[in-house]
Amino acid sequence: xxxxxNGDSASADQGSDFIDWELAVATAKRLTxxxxxxxxxxxxxxxxxxRQAAAQSESHVRGFTGLHAESATAPVLVVDRGAWVQAxxxxxxxVLRPLMRKVRAxxxxxxxxxxxxxxxxxxxxxxxxxxxLSTKVLGQFDPFYTGDDQSGADRHxxxxxxxxxxxxxxxxxxxxxxxxxxxxxxxHEETHRVQFTAVPWLRRHVLTExxxxxxxxxxxxxxxxxxxxxxxxxxxxxxxxxxxxxxIDLLQTPDQKAVVExxxxxxxxxxxxxxxxxxxxxxxxxxxxxxIRKKFTTRREGAGTLDQxxxxxxxxxxxxxxxRDGAVFVRxxxxxxxMEGFNAVWxxxxxxxxxxxxxxxxxxxxxxxx
Numbered sequence: 001x002x003x004x005x006n007g008d009s010a011s012a013d014q015g016s017d018f019i020d021w022e023l024a025v026a027t028a029k030r031l032t033x034x035x036x037x038x039x040x041x042x043x044x045x046x047x048x049x050x051r052q053a054a055a056q057s058e059s060h061v062r063g064f065t066g067l068h069a070e071s072a073t074a075p076v077l078v079v080d081r082g083a084w085v086q087a088x089x090x091x092x093x094x095v096l097r098p099l100m101r102k103v104r105a106x107x108x109x110x111x112x113x114x115x116x117x118x119x120x121x122x123x124x125x126x127x128x129x130x131x132x133l134s135t136k137v138l139g140q141f142d143p144f145y146t147g148d149d150q151s152g153a154d155r156h157x158x159x160x161x162x163x164x165x166x167x168x169x170x171x172x173x174x175x176x177x178x179x180x181x182x183x184x185x186x187x188h189e190e191t192h193r194v195q196f197t198a199v200p201w202l203r204r205h206v207l208t209e210x211x212x213x214x215x216x217x218x219x220x221x222x223x224x225x226x227x228x229x230x231x232x233x234x235x236x237x238x239x240x241x242x243x244x245x246x247x248i249d250l251l252q253t254p255d256q257k258a259v260v261e262x263x264x265x266x267x268x269x270x271x272x273x274x275x276x277x278x279x280x281x282x283x284x285x286x287x288x289x290x291x292i293r294k295k296f297t298t299r300r301e302g303a304g305t306l307d308q309x310x311x312x313x314x315x316x317x318x319x320x321x322x323x324r325d326g327a328v329f330v331r332x333x334x335x336x337x338x339m340e341g342f343n344a345v346w347x348x349x350x351x352x353x354x355x356x357x358x359x360x361x362x363x364x365x366x367x368x369x370x
Contacts, residue, residue: 027127272326
């Protein structure tokens, strides 16, 4: 169960002096472990069934949403935790490349010793984050993958990763029908693949917004110090349980906050849409879907104290609320104008909902369909 990275070689242009990505990947793999114990024969069955479930889900998603994507676009890969870590390290490296250029342009090259020590420290920190995430993710659409031909063409725009050991671990923990659970997971994740492949501009839009977020990052030491000072107060609120604060908020300039708001609205739309599709298709093809949804929701809410703290620190709790809001938005819009009317959201970036419209689908309907 492996996934290929983008094949970029380490270079100063990629910021290798600032983050040791090889150390990050090695640290993550060392911390995560391989996952649940499973024999080779059972592992092969899980991998094959996930592939089949993904392929089966595509027709269900198409039929329910009216979105059509060519099957050959955006490959589906069943991976282990280590391959997921490598894929996301490659993605982070790509995202941070413009920031590394900006830092060098404004502050010059760091000294050899400083760069080496800093890269190791940040590499270990990044590895710890990747390790935590690698045990939680069941599936993920990777928008940074450009395909083996490196052309960047939309037909190679991204790939879907299904993390087999995590799917196996959760279905065992929940004691649900494994065949039903695998199809349930694939319905959600395949919706993301269809979203990005049926709507060619969507991937470019998300990547452009993320590039803008990185570009707006402040690298002036004095201004960074001011933001950190303000960040200390937000950390205090966070530790007291303020649900609207996370570490993601600590270094956001006004420009960054605007980009984050737009990205959050897009992600709320995409996740909410996937949930609506999963719940809409599920009852007709997954006999135990009600049991799976109930147990999965209970598991999510019943995380341990440390897990809850990490989720709060990383902003996951706030994002989960936004994803639920996204589902409410999609259902509200469909109720007012039907699936065809809702699909106007995919016509262009100007039709994407704002965060205010995510909370008020009627306002989006009025703006788009007036």
